[in-house]
Amino acid sequence: MHADATPPIPSDSVSLVVTSPPFLDVVDYAQDNWLRCWFAGIDPKSVRLTVPRKLDAWATAMTRVFQELHRVLQPGGHVAFEVGEVHGGRIKLEETVLPCAIAAGFEPVLVLINDQEFTKTANCWGVDNNNMGTNTNRVVVVRKELR
Numbered sequence: 428m429h430a431d432a433t434p435p436i437p438s439d440s441v442s443l444v445v446t447s448p449p450f451l452d453v454v455d456y457a458q459d460n461w462l463r464c465w466f467a468g469i470d471p472k473s474v475r476l477t478v479p480r481k482l483d484a485w486a487t488a489m490t491r492v493f494q495e496l497h498r499v500l501q502p503g504g505h506v507a508f509e510v511g512e513v514h515g516g517r518i519k520l521e522e523t524v525l526p527c528a529i530a531a532g533f534e535p536v537l538v539l540i541n542d543q544e545f546t547k548t549a550n551c552w553g554v555d556n557n558n559m560g561t562n563t564n565r566v567v568v569v570r571k572e573l574r
């Protein structure tokens with residue numbers, strides 16, 4: 428189901444959303460999800476993924492997702508929205524996330540940045556730590572206002 432239209436989820440019914448959207452087009456998510464698709468009997472090519480190349484198109488898509496999250500959340504409910512830095516650290520996606528969330532009616536709470544010397548899974552197949560790919564976590568927490 429596409430994250431910007433989830434009609435089976437009733438309005439004002441969810442306390443907390445924890446999610447991590449596509450980071451622009453820097454990962455091939457169809458290939459990334461081949462194992463779980465195979466296990467669930469889903470053809471990855473049949474899934475409509477959001478893979479915008481440009482930041483403004485990504486912001487438009489994320490604003491639509493936040494509008495849907497705003498619909499399903501209870502008043503006072505929270506979203507924890509995890510993103511990373513991309514394009515060699517030049518684009519810090521949390522800087523784009525916050526205006527999208529505010530445009531959808533959310534109140535900002537905090538941005539948590541996890542930046543550490545770490546061994547990430549991709550290191551197993553030759554991606555250097557803190558060099559290629561995404562190397563920090565940036566969790567944007569926002570709240571739906573209490574009525």
Ligand SMILES: C[S@@+](CC[C@H](N)C(=O)[O-])C[C@H]1O[C@@H](n2cnc3c(N)ncnc32)[C@H](O)[C@@H]1O
Pocket residue numbers: 428429430431447448449450456457460475476477478
């Ligand atoms: C940064 S990854 C997060 C992965 C997550 N932690 C997991 O274990 O599945 C982004 C995920 O969003 C999925 N995705 C892409 N477009 C989507 C959309 N329109 N609606 C919902 N999910 C989407 C991708 O397939 C990918 O699994």
